[in-house]
Amino acid sequence: MQTSENTSGEGRVERVEALTEGQAGAVRELLAAAAGADGREAVSEAGRLRIRPDSPRAGVRHLVQSAGGAVVGYAQVEGERPGTVELTVAPAERGRGLGGALVREVLAGADGGLDFWAHGGLPAARHLAEAHGAVLVRELRQMRRTAAAPDAVPLPAGVELRTFEPGRDEAAWLALNALAFAHHPEQGAWTERDLAERIAEPWFDPKGFFLAERDGRLVGFHWTKTQPDGLGEVYVVGADPAEQGNGLGRALTAVGLRHLILERGLPTVMLYVDADNAAAVRVYERLGFDVHEVDLMYRWAPSGPR
Known part of the structure; x- marks a missing residue:
């Protein structure tokens, strides 16, 4: 000391x-x-x-x-x-x-x-x-959206959806998270301990943690969160770079938003995105998200x- x-x-x-x-x-x-x-x-x-x-x-x-x-x-x-x-x-x-x-x-x-x-x-x-x-x-940027749920978006051919199972999916999720966010200074560096700490938090709900699989292999995810103040959150959305351009990210985003709005009853949803990630910013703007504040x-x- x-x-x-x-x-x-x-x-x-x-x-x-x-x-x-x-x-x-x-x-x-x-x-x-x-x-x-x-x-x-x-x-x-x-x-x-x-x-x-x-x-x-x-x-x-x-x-x-x-x-x-x-x-x-x-x-x-x-x-x-x-x-x-x-x-x-x-x-x-x-x-x-x-x-x-x-x-x-x-x-x-x-x-x-x-x-x-x-x-x-x-x-x-x-x-x-x-x-x-x-x-x-x-x-x-923290962006927010208060609106009706978006329409469902079909998953790419051959992709199936399920929810996260603690004790089964940790290793596969961490591997995909590292791959999807290899460029990201914080998210891509998550460890077993980082994941375990979130799973242990009171807000964690596996029913809001969606996984996309192709032939039994994890290729994408949308992890949602309910904030203590009643906001829904797009906690993290990621996909295997090999799936880029096939609409998987857009479909997963819609799945999570529909869950938060229709199943959890949370009309206002927030997310964080880097300002220089122009492609992601455009996607969220088209979904009705606006900038709320910046870090x-x-x-x-x-x-x-x-």
């Missing part, structure tokens, strides 16, 4: 690889308060799953900022060269330099480049990134200001 302290009122920061039970609870409370104030999560689903004192993740560092005996800021750094950073400050404590101090602590511990997420593109987060010379490198990623280089 490393600890640093700023005597100008900017808090004490502990850098740890495993949170204690008390720290994890305080961090979760902080994130809940930030989400309530900002209308969005400051740390992604993957990052929130890392806040588990009983099962720390290799390569994940936690920076816990405290002042006056309370946790007032939190940052999580995962990986390296570049590492990925998510952070937030307690809403009641903003405006007195805590965010800047926390960013400086993150930079002080960096031995390579860092990618900072600004979820929702909040002005304060953008300002912090730009103040340290970070440049915008990625835009992740921005800023890259900081070691040569930049600390």
